[in-house]
Amino acid sequence: MRFIPHTAADIAQMLAALDVERLDDLVAHVPAALRAQAAIRLDRGLGEREVSAAMRALAQRNAPATELISFLGGGCYRHYIPAAVRAITARAEFATSYTPYQPEASQGTTQAIFEFQTLITQLTGLEVANASMYDGASAAAEAVLMARRILPKRHRVVVSRALWPDYRATIATYLSAQQDLEIVELPLDLATGSTSCEALGKLADQHLLCAVVGYPNAFGVIESLGHMTQVAHEAGALLIAVTAEPLAFGLLKSPGELGADIAVGEGQSFGIAPQFGGPGVGFMAARMAHVRSMPGRLVGETRDRQGRRAFCLTLAAREQHIRRERATSNICTNHSLNALAATVYLALMGRSGLRRMAARNVDLAHQAAAKLAAVGISPRFSGAFFNEFVARVPDPHRALERAIARGVLAGLTLERDYPELADGLLIAVTEVNEPQSLDLLAEALRA
Amino acid sequence: MGSMDMLSDRVPLIFEESRPGRTGAEVDQGEPSETRALELLGAELCRDTIAGFPELSEPQVLRHYLRLSRLNYAQALNFYPLGSCTMKYNPVVNDEIANLPGFAELHPAVPPAMAQGALELMARLEGALAEITGMDAVSLHPAAGAQGELTGLLIVRAWDRRRGGKRRKVIIPDTAHGTNPASCTLAGFEVVVARTGAHGYLEAAEIRRLLDDQTAALMVTNPNTLGIFEAEISAIAEALHQAGALLYLDGANLNALLGVAKPGAMGADIVHVNLHKTFSTPHGGGGPGAGPVAVTRELERFLPLPRLVRRADGLWDFDRERPDSIGRLRAYHGNFGMLVRAYAYILALGGEGLEQIGRLAILNANYVRHGLEKNFPVAKRAPSTHECVLTHDLEERAGVSTLDLAKRLLDYGFHPPTIYFPLVVPGALMIEPTETEARETLDVFIAAMNQIYREALEQPEMVKQAPHTTPVARVDEVTAARRPILRWTPSPDSTTKE
Numbered sequence: 017m018r019f020i021p022h023t024a025a026d027i028a029q030m031l032a033a034l035d036v037e038r039l040d041d042l043v044a045h046v047p048a049a050l051r052a053q054a055a056i057r058l059d060r061g062l063g064e065r066e067v068s069a070a071m072r073a074l075a076q077r078n079a080p081a082t083e084l085i086s087f088l089g090g091g092c093y094r095h096y097i098p099a100a101v102r103a104i105t106a107r108a109e110f111a112t113s114y115t116p117y118q119p120e121a122s123q124g125t126t127q128a129i130f131e132f133q134t135l136i137t138q139l140t141g142l143e144v145a146n147a148s149m150y151d152g153a154s155a156a157a158e159a160v161l162m163a164r165r166i167l168p169k170r171h172r173v174v175v176s177r178a179l180w181p182d183y184r185a186t187i188a189t190y191l192s193a194q195q196d197l198e199i200v201e202l203p204l205d206l207a208t209g210s211t212s213c214e215a216l217g218k219l220a221d222q223h224l225l226c227a228v229v230g231y232p233n234a235f236g237v238i239e240s241l242g243h244m245t246q247v248a249h250e251a252g253a254l255l256i257a258v259t260a261e262p263l264a265f266g267l268l269k270s271p272g273e274l275g276a277d278i279a280v281g282e283g284q285s286f287g288i289a290p291q292f293g294g295p296g297v298g299f300m301a302a303r304m305a306h307v308r309s310m311p312g313r314l315v316g317e318t319r320d321r322q323g324r325r326a327f328c329l330t331l332a333a334r335e336q337h338i339r340r341e342r343a344t345s346n347i348c349t350n351h352s353l354n355a356l357a358a359t360v361y362l363a364l365m366g367r368s369g370l371r372r373m374a375a376r377n378v379d380l381a382h383q384a385a386a387k388l389a390a391v392g393i394s395p396r397f398s399g400a401f402f403n404e405f406v407a408r409v410p411d412p413h414r415a416l417e418r419a420i421a422r423g424v425l426a427g428l429t430l431e432r433d434y435p436e437l438a439d440g441l442l443i444a445v446t447e448v449n450e451p452q453s454l455d456l457l458a459e460a461l462r463a
Numbered sequence: 464m465g466s467m468d469m470l471s472d473r474v475p476l477i478f479e480e481s482r483p484g485r486t487g488a489e490v491d492q493g494e495p496s497e498t499r500a501l502e503l504l505g506a507e508l509c510r511d512t513i514a515g516f517p518e519l520s521e522p523q524v525l526r527h528y529l530r531l532s533r534l535n536y537a538q539a540l541n542f543y544p545l546g547s548c549t550m551k552y553n554p555v556v557n558d559e560i561a562n563l564p565g566f567a568e569l570h571p572a573v574p575p576a577m578a579q580g581a582l583e584l585m586a587r588l589e590g591a592l593a594e595i596t597g598m599d600a601v602s603l604h605p606a607a608g609a610q611g612e613l614t615g616l617l618i619v620r621a622w623d624r625r626r627g628g629k630r631r632k633v634i635i636p637d638t639a640h641g642t643n644p645a646s647c648t649l650a651g652f653e654v655v656v657a658r659t660g661a662h663g664y665l666e667a668a669e670i671r672r673l674l675d676d677q678t679a680a681l682m683v684t685n686p687n688t689l690g691i692f693e694a695e696i697s698a699i700a701e702a703l704h705q706a707g708a709l710l711y712l713d714g715a716n717l718n719a720l721l722g723v724a725k726p727g728a729m730g731a732d733i734v735h736v737n738l739h740k741t742f743s744t745p746h747g748g749g750g751p752g753a754g755p756v757a758v759t760r761e762l763e764r765f766l767p768l769p770r771l772v773r774r775a776d777g778l779w780d781f782d783r784e785r786p787d788s789i790g791r792l793r794a795y796h797g798n799f800g801m802l803v804r805a806y807a808y809i810l811a812l813g814g815e816g817l818e819q820i821g822r823l824a825i826l827n828a829n830y831v832r833h834g835l836e837k838n839f840p841v842a843k844r845a846p847s848t849h850e851c852v853l854t855h856d857l858e859e860r861a862g863v864s865t866l867d868l869a870k871r872l873l874d875y876g877f878h879p880p881t882i883y884f885p886l887v888v889p890g891a892l893m894i895e896p897t898e899t900e901a902r903e904t905l906d907v908f909i910a911a912m913n914q915i916y917r918e919a920l921e922q923p924e925m926v927k928q929a930p931h932t933t934p935v936a937r938v939d940e941v942t943a944a945r946r947p948i949l950r951w952t953p954s955p956d957s958t959t960k961e
């Protein structure tokens with residue numbers, strides 16, 4: 017086996033050193049009844065060429081889906097990934113290390129995480145960000161649990177209906193064992209596509225723990241986050257802003273600037289391929305006053321014995337390996353390498369590039385909406401949107417099929433999660449969509 | 464290191480290398496979008512450019528991170544015997560495969576009929592993991608081991624509630640990894656701690672003593688974190704089942720079990736496995752990994768959503784209509800990119816190859832144990848499996864701590880073992896060599912450890928000052944926690960300042 021260095025002579029000599037005869041003797045203490053059932057009935061192993069061929073054959077079966085002109089979004093976005101990102105994340109020095117428990121041997125990872133944390137605070141307008149979460153949905157759920165630690169006497173969690181269905185479902189699962197927490201859904205304003213602020217006002221009392229709102233939301237609509245924050249804060253509650261398309265931070269006011277207390281989301285847009293939905297990278301930012309309630313790892317700046325700047329994991333007294341059942345979370349392995357990808361991506365884009373990229377997305381998405389309007393497909397909502405919007409398409413399932421036949425993956429139907437939007441098609445437009453492809457989209461969806 | 468800047472170990476922060484006006488990005492040419500975007504959205508929704516955000520050219524960014532990479536220790540560079548983490552070789556072809564456009568660029572919301580290759584891969588991986596663990600059904604949904612634990616414990620809860628129970632306790636041994644008790648709390652259970660027996664494994668008598676009508680499950684790692692096989696696991700499973708409780712097996716140490724014993728045969732009801740350990744997906748400086756969960760037929764209905772199913776027309780699809788499911792714990796369908804690598808690994812090894820792994824991992828750990836035993840006795844006399852947990856007397860003899868030894872090991876070019884874990888062993892050194900390390904590497908490691916032992920007695924101060932050769936000297940972790948600086952902020956004279 018090519019991954020195993022042991023020659024027969026190695027094994028013989030090692031066994032001799034241990035004063036045992038056979039490899040089996042090393043496991044003789046394992047009950048015989050268990051050993052007797054240990055055979056692994058799988059096909060024989062393959063050489064690298066064969067593995068590669070078998071896997072290519074599987075990949076090939078999906079390839080047509082990746083070759084169509086696509087307008088799919090819905091929490092996972094298609095963006096160009098500069099080659100420099102993969103050139104860095106492919107480095108074995110980053111890819112084959114682990115959690116930087118020994119800072120003296122991990123300054124590459126710890127400094128990169130410190131930079132990631134800083135970039136996330138800059139994007140979100142908050143004061144502290146952690147080293148990463150699994151994804152946007154679990155980060156949103158963990159943010160609610162964090163809010164609960166900050167305001168332990170409150171029990172009502174209001175979640176916008178315009179938050180991605182997967183995120184709402186994840187929050188429900190994470191909260192399912194916390195008996196005293198109650199989840200209330202904030203209804204949609206079907207005209208604007210944003211969350212009803214009025215409904216939040218009605219729920220804003222001394223029981224309200226937090227409001228969880230997408231920014232932009234699941235329909236690409238830019239919520240009145242400032243207004244909602246105000247309503248939540250007047251009741252002494254927290255506002256959690258959730259973002260699955262953080263490219264929007266290149267242009268939109270940050271959650272922190274609008275008063276949000278916790279900002280979480282999915283960073284996949286920053287240099288991470290869709291990969292059929294994972295792994296991306298979850299992020300979480302908050303105010304420094306709440307840092308001890310945060311889940312996840314944190315890297316801090318310090319000095320070495322010679323007074324030189326160095327970075328290390330810190331404030332671990334919140335974490336499972338120290339606090340065990342009283343930890344702020346059970347998270348251990350996070351999504352570090354993808355946090356690195358996001359860091360490199362953001363460093364490349366830079367201050368002006370990120371803004372221009374965000375603007376480019378807004379521009380193209382609005383061009384697409386206009387082209388659709390010109391063929392009689394109007395926007396479903398009146399609210400301002402970033403790079404994703406809902407178009408009103410009669411029988412969107414049929415329309416999608418028709419579009420696929422014309423080489424276009426035109427968007428996502430919403431009916432399964434939003435029966436009230438049975439005529440809605442969610443369309444995401446990014447910089448990878450050439451301007452000419454917008455005409456094809458309109459053509460493909462034209463009745 | 465040398466004085467040439469190129470060889471300097473100091474790498475400024477990316478923000479400090481920034482100069483106004485630079486960029487590493489080429490946003491598509493065309494009409495200027497920015498003014499139009501501001502018009503479309505309205506200025507009141509928009510921010511200014513982000514103060515302090517980096518501004519560098521592409522080569523500068525590349526150089527910055529390449530230089531940072533050189534400050535890292537990594538498995539691909541040398542032996543990384545971090546116990547409980549299974550730092551084995553990560554086949555490079557698997558990264559190449561995961562980057563194939565048919566996998567990497569596949570959007571998770573494409574119609575299932577267009578993603579049959581991906582779904583087929585997931586189905587085959589589920590099948591392989593079921594066979595390897597000896598369980599009936601597998602979900603690839605969880606993002607990491609700890610999320611697998613939460614999934615498994617929520618299944619325990621759902622199963623108990625479904626039968627009308629209200630059990631609130633989970634037993635966990637004192638050797639357990641910290642994620643186990645933390646996951647229990649998240650899943651709404653109280654933790655009851657079981658004491659590991661004198662021989663280093665749980666005794667069925669201890670479990671029987673703790674079991675009552677409030678016990679929902681026992682959560683145990685096998686081999687446990689002492690690297691010792693839970694010899695009474697079958698009797699324990701029987702006791703649990705008789706008392707109406709389940710056996711949750713933390714499969715973080717599955718590497719030791721390959722070809723040796725299957726969790727299913729032990730009587731486990733739920734197992735999670737860490738693909739980033741046993742199945743060689745790269746650890747990535749702390750993830751991403753994946754933590755699939757395997758269960759018995761009886762518990763399948765509780766597995767997370769969505770479930771992969773084969774439709775009547777033969778196509779794979781996701782089923783979202785499962786009333787008994789605990790629900791979802793993340794967006795979309797799992798860390799697919801990691802699943803691809805793990806499946807490629809399983810294909811490469813095959814059944815026979817996988818069966819060899821347990822014994823060779825165990826051989827390597829025992830070889831290291833043997834070579835170190837004189838100076839670093841094992842915490843428990845029982846046979847070691849894939850890792851050994853050692854102690855030492857240097858604290859009393861020379862005032863040298865386990866942390867000092869770990870730091871000194873860096874000077875010999877080795878990543879230290881896991882230290883101070885499990886908590887039941889004072890000053891523990893937890894060494895997991897894995898099967899992909901050659902004997903001569905182990906010999907050098909053994910020699911280094913023994914040499915350090917002598918140094919600790921002869922020159923304790925030198926050891927306590929270690930490391931001496933790393934890019935930075937001993938890092939002051941106490942100050943880091945006392946006065947947390949968790950992000951860069953522009954200094955008053957910084958060029959990136961507004």
Ligand SMILES: Cc1ncc(COP(=O)(O)O)c(C=O)c1O
Pocket residue numbers: 347348349547548607608609610640642643684688713715716737752754
């Ligand atoms: C015994 C044990 N259980 C659980 C875990 C948690 O797994 P993960 O880090 O993938 O969440 C680990 C590893 O970190 C472990 O060693």
